Each structure stands twice: as C-alpha cells, then as structure tokens.
Amino acid sequence: MTHHGHLPPRAGVGFKPAHFPEIVAAAQPPAFFEVHAENYMGAGGPSHRQLERLHAIAALSVHGVGLSIGGDAPLDADHLAALARLCERHQPECFSEHLAWSTHDGAFFNDLLPLPYTRATLDRVCAHIDQTQTVLRRRMWLENPATYLLFDASEMSETDFLRAVVRRTGCGLLLDINNVVVCAANHGFEARDYLAAFPLDAVQEIHLAGHDEQRDEHGHALLVDTHDRPVCDDVWRLYAEVIATTGPLPTLIEWDNDVPAWSVLARQAERADAILLREAVDA
C-alpha cells in the first residue's frame, strides 16, 4: 500500500464552505479538516481549489457517506472509482466510511441504515472493506453507527462485530462517541460498558457531535444523531475517559446542520484540544 501521512492527534473540524474565509484568515487553524467525499466528486471548480488551500494549512480527512459498505449488492464500482480519483487528487491523510448501508437495488437513500450483526453480514462487510482498501491503496477507518433499531437476526454484539472486521481486514476504526451515547440510550445499555468492550487499540480517529433528545410515546428518551448543536457534557466526559486510556487521538468536531458561526465551532475544537493537550502532558 502507498505510504500516507497521518492525521495529527489534535482537534479537527468538519469543513463547511461558509467558514472558508475565516479559516484561511485564522492565526491558528485547526490541525485537520474533514470533508464528505460525495461533495467533492465534481470534475473541477472552486470546491477543489478550497480543498487544496485547506490542505496547505492543515491535514485532510476524507469521510465517505455513500459507499454502502453494508450493502447486500457489490459496491458501486463507479463510486469507488470516484473515491479513488478524489484520494489520488488530494492525497488526504485518511479515508473513513461507516458500518451501515445506504444503497439497495440501485436506489440511494442518503442515510446510514442499520445492519444485523450476523456471520453473513460480516463476510460481506469484510469483502467490501478489502475491495475498498485495494482500490484506494490505503487502509481505511470504519465508523461505529448511530442506530434506532436492532435485528432479531443479530448473532453478535456490535463491538465483537467490529473487532472481527479489524482482525480480518486490517482496517482501523473511527470511534464516534456521540453515536455510542445515542445507541446506549436507544437500546438500553451503558455507554461505558460498550466502550470497555470496544477494540480501542484499533481506533485511529474520534468523532464528537451533538444529538437531539426526544421522548417517545411511552416517555422514554430517544436520542437522534442530528449533528446540529454543541457536543453534550456526557460525550465530553466519556471522551476524556477514552483519551486517558488510548492517549491523544485525532478528534473531529462534527456539526453538519444549523451550522454555527466559525468562532463557535472553533471553540468546540479548542475544548477537545485542551483535553488532548492535558493527556499529552500527563502521559
């Protein structure tokens, strides 16, 4: 595999074009930017030029939301080729995708849909990751999902499933701590138990985001992964605990909807950086 640089173990932010002028004027921009791959699949134009400018001042992470790694059918060869062209063009420090499906029978649903954790699913997910890593000529990171439903057919836990994927494909993991908190509330488990079972040694990057808390018809809390607000205190606490175990890791603040002013987003990144710095000093 081609050798690539690494994301620094610092805070990064999801890039929004509205923030571009302030980012390039900032005295200290975040250490890395993450972009959704599918927004940069045009042949040319200003969006690619912005990405080049960003990559000149910070590391770059390409995060796919449409590969449908958990899809029943073979991966979309055209889409995989487009991902390869994007990685070839911008040479990002990493590429990540989700443990989810988003395409079925040619229709793209624009959402990260849940999988039953079975041996058959495991075989398919591993084959798709092998193929992706071969075509992109790099290791990828796989992200744990936010889910609202479970399946009767599941034969293993999500953490066992991810551990098996890592063992078989050699991929890294992207640990989304907000997704853990969302799933814990929605499926009635302790987030700390999940994290204790998570293969932390395979984690290459962390995601932090905000979620919406709703009440279902029985009055139970229902958390929805909305990426539309600051990271909540529960997630910050768990994050500090994880970092205390793993040491500093590249950490992304994701804020995709109701995007705030740059200063608000930058402050969230500073908060993550403060935790990372403290851990680096303590270590």
Place this chain on the structure above:
Amino acid sequence: MHNRAAFAHALLDADAPLPQGLRVRVGASAEARFAIYRNNVVSGLIDALAESFPATLRIVGEAFFRAMAQVFVRSAPPRSPVLRTFAQGFPVFLDAFPPAQEIACLADVARIEAARIDAWHAADASACTRTMSDDVIAARVTLHPSARLVLSPHPIVTIWRANAGASDVAPIEDWTAEQALVFRDANDAIQVESVSGAVAMFLQHLQDGATLGEAAQRAMAQAGEFDLTNALLLLIHSQADFHADTGAHAS
C-alpha cells in the same frame, strides 16, 4: 438473513408494512423507531432539493414545494450517492408533473438552478490556448466546461432573478422569451446571463463546431438581429477558449 428489500421498500412507502425481524429493547415500538429512518430518508432528500432549488421553492411556496419534492423522492429516488446528480432530474420531473403545469415557467427556472449547481462542479478549462491569429472570423471557440444554455419560451432569467433574491419581485410587464447562459466566471462566481435568441443560436453553432464567422452569419440569417460585439464580450466573460482554425477542434 433479514429482508433488506422490505426494509428499503418501506423507507419510501409510508403505507408499506414494517419489515420483519426488527427489535426494540427499550421504549417505543419498532414502528416509531422505523419512522426515524423514514423521516431521515424522505425529509433529508426533500431538504437537499429545497437547498438546491431556492427560487423554484419561492415561486410555489414551501408547502407546495415539499409536497412536490416528496412525490419526486418517492417515485424516483437518487441512483447515485452524489446528490447533485439527483437534482439534475428534478426539472425533468417538473415537466411531467401535472400540478406544476399551472406555472408554465417552473421547470425552466428549475433548469437554471440545476445548471448553476452543475456549473459550480464542472471541470476547469484546460490551459487556455487563445492563440488568436489575425483571422478572428476563422477562429473556433470552445465554451468553458461550466457553460450551460437553458432555452425557454418564458422570461426565465427575470423570474429566476426576482425569486433568487437578487432583485425585487415586480410584475413582469413584457412577458417574452429569455434564454439563459449559466457559467462560472474567472472569479469563480456563477453567472446567469439573459441572452437573445440569436445569441443562443450563435452559441449553439459554436458548440457544433462552426467558426466564429460561420456561427455569426447563421445566427444573423436565422434571427435577423444579432449583436456580435455583445456576443464576443459574453464569450470572454464566460471564459470561452478561442483557438485558431486547425479544423481538428470541433466540440
């Protein structure tokens, strides 16, 4: 193996039965949980269309737009994870969507908005040749990869401009056909220029490989009035590439 096809089908069809084999450990029913996915998918795609077609939305209003977009999303979901390709199909859908027929210009205004998205992501021009010899009339012209012509029998540029917030909405005194050239200029701004029928013909002849002189002559013959100076300024503003007539370049 759970039924992925049933899951996928029920995402788009609110009346479809819930897929088998779903489990909920705490709280509400599987129906309520599945509804989150349904909403993410359908509302998410409608939101994406609303963001892509702000002028179209303003013309028909939020409620009508979302109802119309919902029919499009359910009947013709995206075929690619690159959603801007999904947006390109929306004007075609509006052409054939009976409730939208009341507003004759709607699909063409949507075409301008689709062309603007397309222009933003279009290829950059290959290194500009502009090897202009003395014989300008014999030059051939390649339009910039972002340039898109939108033809219409309606004053679509005036209507688009008024509803894109670029100017005040005012009654249109003179309801005449307008053709739009959508392109990315040298400062990466997306421009929508109203061009006459003659200029639109001129641009089409250039695209078909005619020399400047040939295209101008044909446009003049077909339309009568044709302002070559303005047409040339438009070509320069829209980053067209002029090259000497080698006979080899006809795109």
